[in-house]
Amino acid sequence: MSDPTNPHIKERNTPQWGLYQRENFMKQREGTTPLFNTDPRKLEERAKEKLTEGGWYYASSNAGMSNTHLVNRQAFYRHRLIPNQLIDTNNRSTRTTIFDHNVSAPIGFAPIGINKIYHPTGEAAVAKVAKELNLPYCLSTAGSTSIEKVAAANGPTGTRFYQLYMPHDDELTVSLLTRAWENGFDALILTTDTWQLGWRHDDVATSNYAFYRGFGADLGLTDPVFRSRCLADGIDPDVDIVEASTKWIDSVWHGQAWSWEKIPWLMKTWKEISGGRPFVIKGIQSVADARGCVELGVDGIIVSNHAGRQVDGAVASLDALEKIAQAVGDRIYVMFDSGVRGASDVVKALALGARFVFIGRLWVWGLSIQGEDGVRHVMKSLLADLDILMGVAGYNGVQDFNLDILESDPKNYTLIPEKTL
Numbered sequence: 001m002s003d004p005t006n007p008h009i010k011e012r013n014t015p016q017w018g019l020y021q022r023e024n025f026m027k028q029r030e031g032t033t034p035l036f037n038t039d040p041r042k043l044e045e046r047a048k049e050k051l052t053e054g055g056w057y058y059a060s061s062n063a064g065m066s067n068t069h070l071v072n073r074q075a076f077y078r079h080r081l082i083p084n085q086l087i088d089t090n091n092r093s094t095r096t097t098i099f100d101h102n103v104s105a106p107i108g109f110a111p112i113g114i115n116k117i118y119h120p121t122g123e124a125a126v127a128k129v130a131k132e133l134n135l136p137y138c139l140s141t142a143g144s145t146s147i148e149k150v151a152a153a154n155g156p157t158g159t160r161f162y163q164l165y166m167p168h169d170d171e172l173t174v175s176l177l178t179r180a181w182e183n184g185f186d187a188l189i190l191t192t193d194t195w196q197l198g199w200r201h202d203d204v205a206t207s208n209y210a211f212y213r214g215f216g217a218d219l220g221l222t223d224p225v226f227r228s229r230c231l232a233d234g235i236d237p238d239v240d241i242v243e244a245s246t247k248w249i250d251s252v253w254h255g256q257a258w259s260w261e262k263i264p265w266l267m268k269t270w271k272e273i274s275g276g277r278p279f280v281i282k283g284i285q286s287v288a289d290a291r292g293c294v295e296l297g298v299d300g301i302i303v304s305n306h307a308g309r310q311v312d313g314a315v316a317s318l319d320a321l322e323k324i325a326q327a328v329g330d331r332i333y334v335m336f337d338s339g340v341r342g343a344s345d346v347v348k349a350l351a352l353g354a355r356f357v358f359i360g361r362l363w364v365w366g367l368s369i370q371g372e373d374g375v376r377h378v379m380k381s382l383l384a385d386l387d388i389l390m391g392v393a394g395y396n397g398v399q400d401f402n403l404d405i406l407e408s409d410p411k412n413y414t415l416i417p418e419k420t421l
Contacts, residue, residue, distance in 0.1 A: 008090040014104055017094065017387035020380045034377075055117040057208045059364050063198035064312025072308055072339030075316035079348045080407045084394025092396045094386055098356050099187050099278045099300075099333070101159040104134040105383055106350060106398050110337050110358035111163035111189065111282075113142025114216035118368035124153035125372035126363060131158035133379055138189060138358065141165040141176065141252055144216035151183035161187040163282065165194065165252045166266065172251065173266070175225040177273050186277045188270045189302065193283035195257040198310040211249035214242035221248065263296055280335070285315055290324045293332060300333035307338045307360060318349060325353020343385035350401035 009016050062069040094105040109130050116122035123145040130137035136159040139150050147162075154160050162180035167173050177188065203209065210216040220226050221237045221244055229251070230237045230244050237244040267279045282302035284290050293301050303321045305314050317338035325334050336354035340346060346357045359382065366378030395401065 006090075011091050012093060014094045014387075015383075017105075017380065017383035018391065020384040055368055057202040057206055058114070058117060058210070059361060059368070061200035061202045062308045062312075063200060063310050066308060067312050068305055068310075068314045068316070069308030069339075071316040072305070072318065073341070075318035076339060076341075076345050076348055078409055079318075079352070080409075081344060081347060081351075081393060082405050082407055083392070084405075087394035087396070089391045089394060089396055092387075092390050094383065094390070094398070096356070096398045098136055098159070101136065102134075103136060103159060105386060106356050107346060107379075107382065107386070108136035108356060108358045109138055109363060109379075110360035111138035111140035111191070112360050112364055113140040114144045114210050115364075115367060116144035116216055116218075117210050118364055119371040119374075121367075121371050123150050126367060126375050127151075127154035127158065127160065129363075129372060129375045129379060130160075131155045132376070133383065134159070135379070136161060136356075138163050139180075139185065139219075141219065142211075142216075142249070143219040144210075145218050146222040147176075147179045147183050147185070147219060148222070151185070154184070156184070158184070160185050161189055161280075163189040163191055164266075165191060166258055166262070167251050168256050169225070169229070169251060172223065172225045172229070174269060174273075175223055177270055179223065181274045181277075186274060187280060187299075188274070188278070189280040189282050190263075190266065191282045191306075192258070193285075193304070193306050193310050195253055198306075198312070200309065211245045212242075214245045217241075217245035217248040220252070221245070226251070260292060260296070263298070267296070267298065278333075280333075282337075284324065285317070285320045287323050287327045290328045290332070290334075294328050298332065300335060302335040302337060302358065303354070304337045304358075318352065321349060321354055322352050329353045343382060343389045346382075346386060347389065347395075347401055348406065350398060351403060351406050 096103060096106045098108070109126060115126060119125065123139060123143050127137045127150045131154045137154055138161045139147065140163050142165060143150065151160065162185035164176065180188070226248060227237050230247060233247070235243045235247060270279050278299035280300040280302060281293055281298055282304055283306065284293065284301045284303055285305055290301055303317055303324055305311065305317045317336065321336050328334070334354055335356040335358065336349045337358040337360060340349065340357060340359055341362065349357050362382065363375045363378050366374035368374070370377065390396070395405070
């Protein structure tokens with residue numbers, strides 16, 4: 001549907017994402033080129049805004065030998081979509097809901113920390129684009145922008161969730177949750193696979209950890225409880241930024257794991273603060289853990305292996321999703337991330353039982369290359385990809401994404417060249 005005069009445009013209940021393809025096709029005629037184009041005229045300009053080496057390593061690095069990262073992609077290749085023909089898709093819709101929020105598509109911004117190592121605008125730019133596109137935004141506890149500033153960028157009607165790396169200090173945890181709720185973050189996502197960073201060769205080889213250099217701890221340095229902890233240790237968080245940033249990240253996750261016994265307290269605390277809003281656990285990879293979440297009354301889970309950045313040689317997130325959705329998908333809200341690179345991946349995950357898909361690295365690359373415009377371009381391109389795929393494959397809405405549209409081969413683990421990942 002690349003014709004902007006198509007009469008069905010007025011009848012659809014979601015934007016004409018597919019028209020973004022047409023906008024980019026028209027750019028050369030207008031004397032410009034699309035973002036991320038390799039036109040030599042643009043290379044010098046882009047070189048000035050090239051992401052730092054540290055940002056590149058941090059976003060691209062994976063645990064160990066990158067085996068989990070590889071199998072995340074291989075798993076998608078085991079499944080093939082089955083298009084339908086002669087289906088009227090003129091009024092198709094990408095719209096769906098998540099935790100009572102009506103959103104433009106079953107796609108959200110996954111929580112990623114220290115966005116300012118990719119671009120000075122950091123999380124604020126990403127949150128702004130999420131609001132424009134009416135997609136959920138998740139703020140990481142490792143964010144490099146304060147909770148308050150991100151909320152302002154996302155606007156009074158933005159859909160936003162807060163991802164928690166649970167501190168060792170309960171009072172600090174309560175402070176973070178209270179700030180999040182008071183600033184419109186109305187679902188809590190606890191990440192459970194990152195009690196410390198996985199072994200990532202490139203980051204270790206280059207001493208690449210922004211927090212230990214006094215960079216990117218803004219979310220913590222603006223917290224009143226954490227600031228009081230710094231002052232008690234003789235650290236002025238406005239002056240001794242390196243020491244304060246180191247203390248912050250060491251307080252948030254390093255070296256201390258939580259167990260299932262802590263979950264009831266955290267869930268109860270969040271529910272009391274928020275008036276009963278959803279509590280989600282991110283990082284679930286086994287059926288046993290998914291069932292444990294159901295038994296505890298957790299509202300949702302995100303099936304995720306942290307994009308292969310934590311445990312080398314782990315199960316592919318998509319493979320875990322299949323088994324988990326079959327076991328508990330009718331009793332808990334199942335979401336997914338890890339390894340998604342395009343709209344067909346989103347559709348496959350939804351067909352295998354996820355009700356929502358979160359995207360990470362795609363928008364980080366966009367942010368690193370062109371800031372807010374880069375994020376907007378990447379996400380609008382993904383939405384256009386989804387819109388067009390639905391149109392040509394005969395799918396009218398997310399309700400059509402089920403096992404009937406997939407052909408799967410459990411033995412087809414084709415090796416994928418690294419450059420395609």
